Amino acid sequence: MSDSVSPPGDDVRVRSRGLSRRGVLRGGALLAGAVPAAGLLSACSRPTVAASNGKPRRGGTLRVGVSGGSAKDSLDPHSPLTYPDQSRVVNLFEPLFTHDADYRIRPLLAESLESSKDGKTWVVKLRKGIEFHNGKTLDANDVIATLRRVVDPKAPTAGAGSLEMLDAQGLKRENATTVRIPLKTPYALFEDLLAQYTLGIIPEDFDLKHPVGTGPFSYQSFKPGDRSTFRRFDGYWRRPAYLDEVVILDFADDTAKINALLSRQLDAIDNLPPAYIDMIKNQGGQVLISKTGSWNPITMRVDTAPFDDVRVRQAFRLIVDRPQMVDQALGGQGRVGNDMYAPLDVAYASQLPQRHQDLGRARSLLKAAGHENLSVELVTSSGIGAGSIEAAQLFAHQAKGAGVKVDVRITDAATFYGDRYLSWPLAQDYWITRNYVPQVDSGSLKSSPYNETHWNDPEFNSLMARARREFDADKRKELLQAAQKIEYDRGGHIVWGFKNQVDAYAANVTGFTPNANLPLSNYEFRNVSVSD
């Protein structure tokens, strides 16, 4: 399960603003000050375009600036790595289930999903009469072909990791709209896996050169690292889109992206740095703020001194001033975390008391652990996403209050994600919104691909194994909350906050609504319209 889909830093597999953010090649940092300053100079306030009267207008083109992207861009439905990749696949393809704006699971191409008693066989029923862009009707065979492509051992996709329990050979077409899906091991939350946007259903005869899906927009053109265009699909099974056309433009540089929105060359942009919110509003633009479950934890290796002593981990969690972190590292665009992740999961343990900074208690815990005057190195990188370095430096500053000396070591993305990734004793990482069980699978088990804290707690493991097999939602919630309590008490993550997603669009655009998934309302342009 690739998780590096989203940090807007220079993660080598992702996008990057690293160069510009470090100001190597251009004055991004200088500009951050320069543009708003220039804003003060402009005495003339410009007339704003009258917003439409709430009735969507049919027709027109939406020009969207999406951050990142490069010559490596791809249209592959099952391996979107960067924001532009994501914005394309969610408009071309649709999975069987989806996460709605509040991150609840809803059926999409599927009508229902039933499991056998033992949780090892699932039967999915498809909606009738769904058409692909080429006129072909959706059939059970397409679903089978899709799942087999995703887990193909010869060319594993981004979504392959989460479907390891799938028995791809045993997939069976019962009839045109029914597929039997056998699993190697029981998995109670299989629906959640089928709702990943990396599992868009494709026709059996899929050809990457002319990608065909069931989404509201059909493929028109694609230039990697530059732009891609899409046309409304009139045969769409729900209400078709209002727009005639969507143009997605890659923007490696934030400054250029914001300027292009202000100069009316773009109608919408994703990932607006919070510092620009007021400026965009002053210039007559609109800002879209969405609560998400994405988090940027400080990670402590629980098997390495000094963090193998639970008292040191507890002390570090009491060192951090969470509101100050959200305020400064996220520009106020976020909410305070409580050392647990997956806040949008129905099973999130919100009843546990919120942790606050308590330097006195942190000192006494460290003293008890024999680590007075502790000195540690915190490894960070611009590649872990915007605000990471700021968060690291702020944490170092806060730690002084507890007598802990934290040296912040800033590395480039290649170093951070190189040989020593996942083995730094004290570092950070970046995770997008997920529900609890998939998140644990990705990062909190011995078998997880990204277990930065080397978390391997027997009690926790057995709770998770039981939850995975528990089909009763209430009982499962109890198990998951017990697991969260363990992490809350002795885990290796400092989850100090959750980031808001901030995007911007022009005055004459309507239909963008807050959404916990991907930027710009999960890039769902079907509901967006532009007025003249």
Added chain:
Amino acid sequence: MSRSATEPAAVPAADGSIHRDDAPSPIRTWTLWTLRRVGMAVLTLWLISLLVFTATHLLGDPAEAILGRSATPERLAALRSELGLDQSAVHQYFSWLGGVLTGDFGTSLATKGPVSTLIGGKILNSAVLVAVSAVIIAPLSALVALYSARRRDRAVDHVIQVALLGTAALPEFVIGILLVTLFSTVVFTWLPSVAVSWAGSPWTDPVVMILPVATLTLAVVPYVARILRASLIEVLESDYVEMARLKGVPERRAVARHALGNAVVPAIQVMALQLAWLAGGVVVVESLFLYPGIGTALVDAVRNRDVPVIQALALLIAAVYVVVNLIADVLTILVTPKLRTGVR
């Protein structure tokens, strides 16, 4: 970059002495000098190729950088052998150089296609941007310089000098940002702020070219104009222009016939330097305006650790430097009678 502006002056006769009767023929001296100068250029380029290759190798393991978070020992090994990283450095260098000499810059790691396909169109876009800018820079600088030189030490000259100095002190991205703020985002929204053309190539859509060209022009004109003004003043105060004036030749003709010709050499040299600078300066300006040229391609390649593309572009920019300087030196010789004859 070593500039060999002094090189031609060091062309000695065969034995270093100067005797009218056994002086070498100008043609032979000229040919010898040119061959030597071209040889130097080739040597420089070869050294640059070594440097580029070494530097890109010091970037660290591209395989690791490419795979990033998904690096597993098996995948790393597979990718390393795919990229030929398991060969010795010397072997890698010579196979790369051999490719370059036959016009094959290898395969892009990002697109998996030939590097030449990836950067061909972008080179053209950048060439157009630089050419359009140069066509504006040259006459504009000359006009400003001439206007200033003819009015030297008057108030208007001082104002122009201060303005030129002020502009020269600003880095090109600051100039670009100020222009964008003024003309496309905050104050007025007359011009596009990014060179995104809906038609295809940016230069088929002239309006998107305005700000990038204006930025390059403002970044370069101050240098050229100030040097030209200085050399024009020197010429205007020289004995032969003074003589022409005493003979009653009208000022305008004195300037045109006698002064301008002698100011051409420094003009060529400074233009060459600035053109060479444009090849690199274009990187920053392109990034600012998202202009699809070698600049954005280079930034993209560095981010992707696309080593073959970085190597090709670095070599290309260096080659532009070397070739432009070579041409400037040859032109200098051609327009300087004293040097042209090979006799001092």
